Every structure is written in C-alpha cells, then in structure tokens.
Amino acid sequence: MDTEVLDLPLSRTANERLHALIPGGAHTYAKGDDQYPENLAPVISHGSGAHVWDVDGNRYIEYGSGLRSVSLGHAHPRVIEAVRRELGRGSNFVRPSIVEVEAAERFLATVPTAEMVKFAKNGSDATSAAVRLARAATGRSRVALCSDHPFFSVDDWFIGTTPMSAGIPSTTTELIASFPYGDLAATEEMLARYPDEIACLILEPATHTEPPPGYLAGLRQLADRHGCVLIFDEMITGFRWSEAGAQGLYGVVPDLSTFGKALGNGFAVSALAGRRDLMERGGLRDTTGDRVFLLSTTHGAETHSLAAAMAVQSTYVEEGITARLHTLGERLAAGVRDAAEAMGVGDHVVVRGRASNLVFATLDENLQPSQQYRTLFLRRLLAGGVLAPSFVVSSALDDEDIDRTVDVVAQACAVYRKALDAADPTPWLAGRAVKPVFRRLA
Known part of the structure; x- marks a missing residue:
C-alpha cells in the first residue's frame, strides 16, 4: 500500500558499517537510525545552504540542521572564511x-x-x-x-x-x-x-x-x-x-x-x-x-571554532538573522497548517513552537501522540525530498524551499488521512516505528 519510491542501498550499507564500529551507529542518539523509518535513514555525504545530499545521491531540503546548530546553513561563506583565515595560524x-x-x-x-x-x-x-x-x-x-x-x-x-x-x-x-x-x-x-x-x-x-x-x-x-x-x-x-x-x-x-x-x-x-x-x-x-x-x-x-563563533555573532547582528528565522518559520508554519487542514488532518499534524524553533506533533485517531503516525509522516517527507525530524528552520532556506516543503507535507497529509480513516497506519509503515531517544531497552 506504501507506494513511494525511495531506495537507499548505500545508506543502508553505511549504517551497517556505522553500527559495527560506533555504539548506536551515531555520535548523538538523536541522530540514530532508530529515529527514522526502517531502511530510510539517509547517511549524509555533504551539505550546502539549506540542502544536504546523502551517499545515494539524493538531495533533501533539511530542517533541524545539525540538531539546531547550523542556523545559518551549511558551509556559510562568512563562517568558512573566518575559519580559513585561522587555518594556517595554528589551532x-x-x-x-x-x-x-x-x-x-x-x-x-x-x-x-x-x-x-x-x-x-x-x-x-x-x-x-x-x-x-x-x-x-x-x-x-x-x-x-x-x-x-x-x-x-x-x-x-x-x-x-x-x-x-x-x-x-x-x-x-x-x-x-x-x-x-x-x-x-x-x-x-x-x-x-x-x-x-x-x-x-x-x-x-x-x-x-x-x-x-x-x-x-x-x-x-x-x-x-x-x-x-x-x-x-x-x-x-x-x-x-x-x-x-x-x-x-x-x-x-x-x-x-x-x-x-x-x-x-x-x-x-x-x-x-x-x-x-x-x-x-x-x-x-x-x-x-x-x-x-x-x-x-x-x-x-581551539581557534577555528572561536573564529567561527565570532563570525556567527557578527552575521546575526549585521544581517538580522533572528528576524529572518522568524519570517521563514512563520511562512512554513502557516503553509503546513493550511495543508494539514485542507487534507482533513489539521487536528492530527500539529505545528508548535516559536517560529524560529518549530516542532511538529503527529497524533492518532484519538488525538494521542503516535510514533507510528510519526513514522508514516517521516516516510512521506523523505520520499518527497524533505529531511525533517523537526521544522526548525535555517536562514539559508528560501521561499521556494518553503513552498516545496508545504507541497510535500500536503502529499504526506493525504496519506495520513487514509491511515486515520483505516484507524491503522501499519500498512503505510513498511517496517518498525521510530522510537523515542530516551528508553530503557534498545
């Protein structure tokens, strides 16, 4: 019943290598592949601005960049230049x-x-x-x-x-x-x-x-x-x-x-x-x-990171980055809410938080938080080229990225509605549900 086409063979192999050598397969639990649908945990090759590419060659619009750390976008020119000036001077x-x-x-x-x-x-x-x-x-x-x-x-x-x-x-x-x-x-x-x-x-x-x-x-x-x-x-x-x-x-x-x-x-x-x-x-x-x-x-x-921090602060103050994050987040939140409402899931796909720090909740037919419905939602986002464990924006996003994201969310919400009508999201999961980070047993 789940018909999206997204195959990640190189990412699957890379995840196996990660788990063989690194406990949990990542250096941060929130980046673990248990946080993503089964066999749909992309391993990143590189990033630029608001986009990242996985080792399979797929490009994604990325949210929550670096667990909220990359708020200016990947490889931001002012930051990279500040670091580059220090590289030859010792660290x-x-x-x-x-x-x-x-x-x-x-x-x-x-x-x-x-x-x-x-x-x-x-x-x-x-x-x-x-x-x-x-x-x-x-x-x-x-x-x-x-x-x-x-x-x-x-x-x-x-x-x-x-x-x-x-x-x-x-x-x-x-x-x-x-x-x-x-x-x-x-x-x-x-x-x-x-x-x-x-x-x-x-x-x-x-x-x-x-x-x-x-x-x-x-x-x-x-x-x-x-x-x-x-x-x-x-x-x-x-x-x-x-x-x-x-x-x-x-x-x-x-x-x-x-x-x-x-x-x-x-x-x-x-x-x-x-x-x-x-x-x-x-x-x-x-x-x-x-x-x-x-x-x-x-x-x-270490001097490179301190140089980066100074460049980040200068960029925020001189370019009004905080205001831009709020503007982008407001546009995204409004679009997602409209898309969810139009597909009849406005009470189930819920955007929360300050515009610069948006998260989303996935609720079941009883309006209770659901890891199964989160899995369904993430699968459809990934299939549409949106990597979004949250909707936390970076300033590198543009209106085209936001509009594309809203289109993908609308498609995901259409499937979400079908699962709600069936009162069972299982046929759309294609594997185990995503799991909470903090749990006693693996």
Whole structure:
C-alpha cells in the first residue's frame, strides 16, 4: 500500500558499517537510525545552504540542521572564511591565543547581561560546570531541574533522571529535585520542601511554549528569596530567540547561562557565561574561598571554532538573522497548517513552537501522540525530498524551499488521512516505528 519510491542501498550499507564500529551507529542518539523509518535513514555525504545530499545521491531540503546548530546553513561563506583565515595560524597553543580574548569580548558584547564567559566544546560540559559552580557558591548539594525540558547534560546528575540511567548510582539522583515549567506555586512548594538545600534552579527559559507572563521574573525572585542560583540553559534559545538569547528578549537576567548550538554554526563551541563574582570562583583572582574546577578543556579554545563563533555573532547582528528565522518559520508554519487542514488532518499534524524553533506533533485517531503516525509522516517527507525530524528552520532556506516543503507535507497529509480513516497506519509503515531517544531497552 506504501507506494513511494525511495531506495537507499548505500545508506543502508553505511549504517551497517556505522553500527559495527560506533555504539548506536551515531555520535548523538538523536541522530540514530532508530529515529527514522526502517531502511530510510539517509547517511549524509555533504551539505550546502539549506540542502544536504546523502551517499545515494539524493538531495533533501533539511530542517533541524545539525540538531539546531547550523542556523545559518551549511558551509556559510562568512563562517568558512573566518575559519580559513585561522587555518594556517595554528589551532591550539600552550598559552592562550589572542583569539580567546577577542572571542570573549565579542560574546559579551552580544550577550551584555553576562559579565564573564568561558568556552568549551559541548553543551553538557557547560551546563555541568554551571551546576558545579552553583553548588560551590551556595554550599548546597541539591539541584532542581525543570521536569518539562528534555535534555540538560550527558553527565550523571541529569542522565540519572532519565530511563537510560544504567551505570549511574542512585545516590547521584537522590540529590535531584524537579519543578514544572510555568508553575511558580509548584516551584515555591518544592523550594519549601527542601529548605536551604537547593543550589540552583536550571531550566530552558522557553521551548515550544512561551513563558507565561511574569514567570521568568517570578523565578528570579524565588531564586533570590531562597538563596539559590538561577541558571538558564540557552543552548536552543541562544540566538534563535534574540542575539542575546531569551534573557535578552524577556529582560530577565539569570546568574549563569549556557550557550551552544547556533553559536558556531556547526563548529564545536559552547559557552558558560554569568555574573563575575560567581565565575571568578573558577579563576585566579578570588582568594576568599576554595577554588572551583570550572572548565578546563584541551580543545575548549581551539581557534577555528572561536573564529567561527565570532563570525556567527557578527552575521546575526549585521544581517538580522533572528528576524529572518522568524519570517521563514512563520511562512512554513502557516503553509503546513493550511495543508494539514485542507487534507482533513489539521487536528492530527500539529505545528508548535516559536517560529524560529518549530516542532511538529503527529497524533492518532484519538488525538494521542503516535510514533507510528510519526513514522508514516517521516516516510512521506523523505520520499518527497524533505529531511525533517523537526521544522526548525535555517536562514539559508528560501521561499521556494518553503513552498516545496508545504507541497510535500500536503502529499504526506493525504496519506495520513487514509491511515486515520483505516484507524491503522501499519500498512503505510513498511517496517518498525521510530522510537523515542530516551528508553530503557534498545
């Protein structure tokens, strides 16, 4: 019954090679082939702008580029040129490079709510350093994380709270509390339940929903009242919400914040930023207390990635990239919603989130989230040349890309309607359903 023509023999072979050598077949679980329909997990050859090509020679319009990291599009000229200028000058030295201070100055000019910054290579290192710093500054051990946000770190303090907690001592997660997003009363109740125990509140300031009016300011007041550190995980919101992140958009300043994803346009760079008095506890100038082993990474200040980060920030500010992301996302969201409505599945294929960070939900005949219907939808998108684990846009997309995507979505929604009428999507799956990232068993 599933009649689309898409065969990926070279990708299938490459996936077999990947699984033979790399646990999970990818270096990020969200890129695993279990996230895609069976035998339809393309292995990428190269990318340019908003398009990627797989090893079988198929071209796709790509969304969610690099798990939201490539927000300017692949091989962006300004970024590549900035990196190229550094290539012949060396990448790592026994002492700091002048590029490190230039990158710090550029970052703090872009995110003026922070007073100091330290760079690393991935988001997990930055968020874990923020938690460590909060514990040291407060003398408290318990961490409160937002239970509605899917990911903070690969480190034990967070992964121990997920279904993939194998290998993590229960004593680690006994020090974790949680609070729901948008509910100040529940957060205050949690803080009262652990008086003088909570070192920090860590959350994404916004995700697929906007913060309720006064919510972030209310969290700021709760953190101050209870003597804990407020940490914003801006891995996703950084640059996509505004050049200065969600804190710049909503006007609420955290004590510490972490950035990554869009910061390097695919180059490996992340940042921990925040108040000087906190950050200096990991430096050499604070002589009042025990030193904090904050961030110390051999490759954290590798010059090529810092050059990329500076070029990204300049491009965002000078070319109005955040506004462009919103414009593109609004056009895409409107088109997808119209297409789904026209095909009679407007209540089942649902676009959510800020225009610059769109995701979609696939709901079954009972309006419940369905991995089977997600599989059906992804199969049809791939067959139409759209690689879209989400609808997160890059600025490299153009109107033609958006229009083509909407056409493919309309075709997918027509099949979706047939499956709903049959109350069984199985005949359209051609294999197992896609799976959630966090699960206890493979």
